[in-house]
Amino acid sequence: MHEVALMQNLLRVVEEAAEKQGGGKVKLVHLRIGEMAGVNTESLRFAFQVLSPGTRVEGGELEFEKIPLRIKCLSCGEDHCPPELTFRCPRCGGANMEIISGREMDIEYIMMDEEGDSPRAPAFSPTE
Numbered sequence: 001m002h003e004v005a006l007m008q009n010l011l012r013v014v015e016e017a018a019e020k021q022g023g024g025k026v027k028l029v030h031l032r033i034g035e036m037a038g039v040n041t042e043s044l045r046f047a048f049q050v051l052s053p054g055t056r057v058e059g060g061e062l063e064f065e066k067i068p069l070r071i072k073c074l075s076c077g078e079d080h081c082p083p084e085l086t087f088r089c090p091r092c093g094g095a096n097m098e099i100i101s102g103r104e105m106d107i108e109y110i111m112m113d114e115e116g117d118s119p120r121a122p123a124f125s126p127t128e
Helices: 003-020 041-051
Strands: 025-034 061-067 070-073 097-101 105-113
Touching: 003 025, 003 041, 003 105, 041 061
Parallel strands: 025 061
Antiparallel strands: 025 105, 070 097
């Protein structure tokens, strides 16, 4: 189950980002996960529940946003979300496709509660 290793890395990144923002408690981690990322969100949620105690994320929430597979035909330029995992262009029938989205796994934002401040602290991206 590679979701445990993914969650260990994710918690490390969240901890580092929270420390850079002043070290408050993390209330919410919002992830964008592509349809083709090969990640089982239920396993990831379970890993979060098991690994988050003792971290800044303990008691926080994990939220997922599913990113659909989007492909572009390199022959005619058609850009679409295939209804099934078919890599044929609905316009020209070509099979020369480029995946535009659907393989990502990103931390979209982290919401923190700053000690003693408002109940909803500002959201930030760990890349800021």
